[in-house]
Amino acid sequence: MPRSKVKLAYISNDSARRTTFRKRESGLIKKAEEITTLCGVEACAILYSPYSPEPNVWPSPLDAQRVISRFRNMAPPEQNRKMVDQQSFARQRLEKTTEKVTKLGTENRHNEMTQVMYQCLSGRLGFECLSIGDLCYLSGLVSQNLRVIDRRLEFFQRHHSG
Amino acid sequence: MPRSKVKLAYISNDSARRTTFRKRESGLIKKAEEITTLCGVEACAILYSPYSPEPNVWPSPLDAQRVISRFRNMAPPEQNRKMVDQQSFARQRLEKTTEKVTKLGTENRHNEMTQVMYQCLSGRLGFECLSIGDLCYLSGLVSQNLRVIDRRLEFFQRHHSG
DNA sequence: ACCTCTATTTATAACAT
DNA sequence: TATGTTATAAATAGAGG
Numbered sequence A, B: 001m002p003r004s005k006v007k008l009a010y011i012s013n014d015s016a017r018r019t020t021f022r023k024r025e026s027g028l029i030k031k032a033e034e035i036t037t038l039c040g041v042e043a044c045a046i047l048y049s050p051y052s053p054e055p056n057v058w059p060s061p062l063d064a065q066r067v068i069s070r071f072r073n074m075a076p077p078e079q080n081r082k083m084v085d086q087q088s089f090a091r092q093r094l095e096k097t098t099e100k101v102t103k104l105g106t107e108n109r110h111n112e113m114t115q116v117m118y119q120c121l122s123g124r125l126g127f128e129c130l131s132i133g134d135l136c137y138l139s140g141l142v143s144q145n146l147r148v149i150d151r152r153l154e155f156f157q158r159h160h161s162g
Numbered sequence C: 001a002c003c004t005c006t007a008t009t010t011a012t013a014a015c016a017t
Numbered sequence D: 001t002a003t004g005t006t007a008t009a010a011a012t013a014g015a016g017g
Helices: A014-039 A061-072 A078-082 A085-121 A132-161 B014-039 B061-072 B078-082 B085-121 B132-161
Strands: A043-047 A056-058 B043-047 B056-058
Touching: A014 A043, A014 A056, A014 B014, B014 B043, B014 B056
Parallel strands: none
Antiparallel strands: A043 A056, A043 B043, B043 B056
């Protein structure tokens, strides 16, 4: 918006679009950081772009997943209970669905966290983007895997020398 | 930041914090809209606050869930295949976990979309925040439910008159 | 393609209503 | 407490290296 006012439309020039994206991406993340700090609220942002194989997930993949999970597992609205009788059949279906999603979501969440952990271990995500809590979880997972690997190594060594 | 430069720290004054949140919330969403329009990228933002019972989900709950699903179902990294032999056991566990999450995620996603649809139908989410694609999906779901309700009504009417 | 440097536009803190 | 106004800080488009 400096130098000249820009029309709010897709930038067709490839390099200009990339430059604008990089600048505005950091600006957006900065604003997100500021609002959480200033107002003490929870937030997350996910930015996909063709300029990076990975999405930019703020504040961290794990924190984002926690915020997302909260969104996904929201309880069904009180209002549903006040629905007119003709809708009771539909409401029952909602309650069944919601229950199923909540159950499945809880199960799924652990798998997701495990997946993110593996992404960190494989170097696709930097440790520096993880919070203290995330790092504790990671530490536990690493210990578990180390025990498995140690047993495996022990087996190979015994087999080799025996 | 105008009138005076503000320190980046939690605002202890309740009403000032609320005011700042409202202003910055709209600013952040505007910036998110701009970057997607200008650069043609996908993005989503979720803002939780004590000022609203529902989180502010941008661009819409359904679109956000699509972006999130893409994040959750990312394929395991190529690098894993290059891991040293001692780690192969751990890698196999990762592949199994990832496969399971992907399968579960696909199943779960449909339930999530259904859940959001019900939230819209119950008035907890405004239709105006849904995109054209979301509205088409919603339209189909409404039609389905109408058929069920019609059948139910027909049954009651027959029972009453018979 | 990526910095640095402005000229401007935009966002917004404090004030006013 | 919400909404409107304004002075100032911050973000950023385009230029130059």
